[in-house]
Amino acid sequence: MVHPTRPNGSTRTVAAAFPGAVPGLGDNGAMTLPAWISTDTLISIVLVLLITIVGRFLLVRLVRGVTNKAVEGARKRRAGGGSRADHIIESLTLANHERYQQRAATLGSLVASLITVLLWVIALLTILAIVGIPLGPLLASAGVGGVALAFGAQSLIKDFLSGIFMIMEDQYGVGDLIDTGDLRGTVEDVGLRVTRLRDPTGTIWYVRNGEILRLGNQSQGWSTAIVDVPVAVDENPAKVIAILEEVAVSAEQADELSGELLERPNVVGVNSVTATTMTIRMLAKTLPNQHWGIQRWLLEHSVSALAKAGVRSPVPNLGLMNP
Numbered sequence: 001m002v003h004p005t006r007p008n009g010s011t012r013t014v015a016a017a018f019p020g021a022v023p024g025l026g027d028n029g030a031m032t033l034p035a036w037i038s039t040d041t042l043i044s045i046v047l048v049l050l051i052t053i054v055g056r057f058l059l060v061r062l063v064r065g066v067t068n069k070a071v072e073g074a075r076k077r078r079a080g081g082g083s084r085a086d087h088i089i090e091s092l093t094l095a096n097h098e099r100y101q102q103r104a105a106t107l108g109s110l111v112a113s114l115i116t117v118l119l120w121v122i123a124l125l126t127i128l129a130i131v132g133i134p135l136g137p138l139l140a141s142a143g144v145g146g147v148a149l150a151f152g153a154q155s156l157i158k159d160f161l162s163g164i165f166m167i168m169e170d171q172y173g174v175g176d177l178i179d180t181g182d183l184r185g186t187v188e189d190v191g192l193r194v195t196r197l198r199d200p201t202g203t204i205w206y207v208r209n210g211e212i213l214r215l216g217n218q219s220q221g222w223s224t225a226i227v228d229v230p231v232a233v234d235e236n237p238a239k240v241i242a243i244l245e246e247v248a249v250s251a252e253q254a255d256e257l258s259g260e261l262l263e264r265p266n267v268v269g270v271n272s273v274t275a276t277t278m279t280i281r282m283l284a285k286t287l288p289n290q291h292w293g294i295q296r297w298l299l300e301h302s303v304s305a306l307a308k309a310g311v312r313s314p315v316p317n318l319g320l321m322n323p
Helices: 007-017 039-079 084-092 097-131 136-152 154-169 237-253 291-308
Strands: 177-179 184-190 194-198 204-208 223-232 266-273 277-286
Touching: 039 097, 097 154, 154 184, 154 194, 223 237, 223 291, 237 266, 237 277, 237 291, 277 291
Parallel strands: none
Antiparallel strands: 177 184, 184 194, 194 204, 223 277, 266 277
16 A cells, blocks of 8 residues: 555556546656547647637737728718818817727727627637537526626616717717706716716716616707897898898908807898897807807897997887877
8 A cells, every 4th residue: 555645656546546637757758648638639729729819819900900990981081071160170179080089999999808708708618618528507507697697787787788889879978068868067988887977067977878868969060059139020121131141241250250150150030020029030050069159249249230220129018008
């Protein structure tokens, strides 16, 4: 009987009890593999690892190439516009090359991570199958655990999926002024699970992406300045409209508005008529969230121009009756 404290004896005892379980030296002094790992098995495992590594490299590179191509295509399409509005939006708004580049980088990183996880999970299952470990019980256990996890993390999964689609569809970005129905504020951070907003009072709100059912973005593309100019109901509408058209031309030529006004304001005509007031409406396309200043400028200059032309303002009806 071999004493258990002797290393050589112990090795021989284990090897005798479990043949091929312990690697050792062969008759010619070369290292031998355990019986359950043959040379073909080892080669198959190495091939699986190599294919996984090379496949991940090629797929990640393909994803990055597609995202870069998409960003470049968007940049060329925006550069093709020759109007004043196109050039102003290209140079001053957040919906420009940097925004598309950030969105593409986020999506590329997300897809690359998903590809990496998926490939290595497939590689692990393949290696287990090559070694001879039965995958049926393992997959069954994983399925039961996945169902339990899905029931317990429904809201978390919903938030992540909503965040992915919000980023893919470019519904909003950092710096946008959005309205979620319950909250209205400026976006400070966009994540896969939550979006951080700052409302006009300075309060920071963390909104779960899965809870955003409807969304209004006031910062994408352009905003509209709406100006209603009231005059006396008996004034000549054509005369008032002609004066306001001159104001619109002055606004287009004003240097202080050149960086905010996208095109000449449009005098749409008479908007409403009451017993004492006729209202003429003007519309102006501006940069996102810059319509407030344009509205004040147009209203101020319209009132001044109408007063110089002798156009009377509405006279309030005091309800007096003739005797």
